[in-house]
């Protein structure tokens with residue numbers, strides 16, 4: 001798989017500060033990988049994402065997005081779903097907002113195709129509001145979905161999501177995780193900043209930031225389960241394991257097993273395997 005994100009010894013200083021917010025940080029992400037970026041408040045997650053967009057100048061190091069220098073990366077290579085959502089919206093209606101993105105990408109697009117693509121993307125992200133709805137009349141969750149729709153319509157290969165599930169209810173969070181999994185299967189690369197441990201569990205890889213540096217980079221199974229499967233290393237970093245992990249840890253302790261599921265289906269499969277053997 002080609003490298004989608006390449007960060008090499010990157011340091012970032014914010015205006016007026018002497019202490020770097022990102023400290024000689026190196027990170028490589030392959031195309032088609034879903035990375036959960038987590039860390040406590042102020043760890044540098046948003047700064048890292050903004051740096052990948054070229055919005056925070058780097059004091060040292062280098063960044064390449066799909067082989068291009070970060071300064072030359074286009075909207076079709078990398079896009080961010082910002083938090084709060086209004087930060088990225090410029091149109092006054094849902095139609096205007098999405099049509100603008102499509103016209104930028106396909107200047108010759110006709111109205112029928114425009115409406116078709118907008119309708120498809122709204123269905124994909126579960127945005128069930130009239131096309132002429134005012135952006136200001138949308139709920140937090142609907143705005144979040146609109147921003148995700150917009151990022152997808154841009155055609156970007158790399159999607160950065162900053163707390164994109166924060167305004168969503170539990171069902172919508174699940175839907176978003178399914179959508180992200182589908183996008184990854186289609187080859188998109190996802191960097192998902194989230195404090196929600198269910199989001200972290202659903203990823204292919206967890207990168208934990210603390211004080212501007214990477215302190216953990218591993219598979220979710222190694223983030224949430226120790227070698228025996230009876231304890232949760234993520235607790236040492238201040239993160240409570242999600243319910244599925246809690247349940248598996250308890251099961252392992254009671255039944256002296258070592259299963260480490262990261263999804264409901266993996267849990268069922270692991271239990272079936274234990275019963276068979």
Ligand SMILES: Nc1ncnc2c1ncn2[C@@H]1O[C@H](COP(=O)(O)OP(=O)(O)OP(=O)(O)O)[C@@H](O)[C@H]1O
Nearest residue numbers: 014015017021039040041042043044045046047048
């Ligand atoms: N525009 C800015 N100017 C100066 N310092 C900033 C700026 N934005 C962020 N910082 C500082 O950079 C550090 C990292 O902030 P950042 O927003 O990247 O953290 P984060 O991990 O995304 O936090 P959170 O989980 O709270 O969103 C913090 O100490 C913050 O105060």
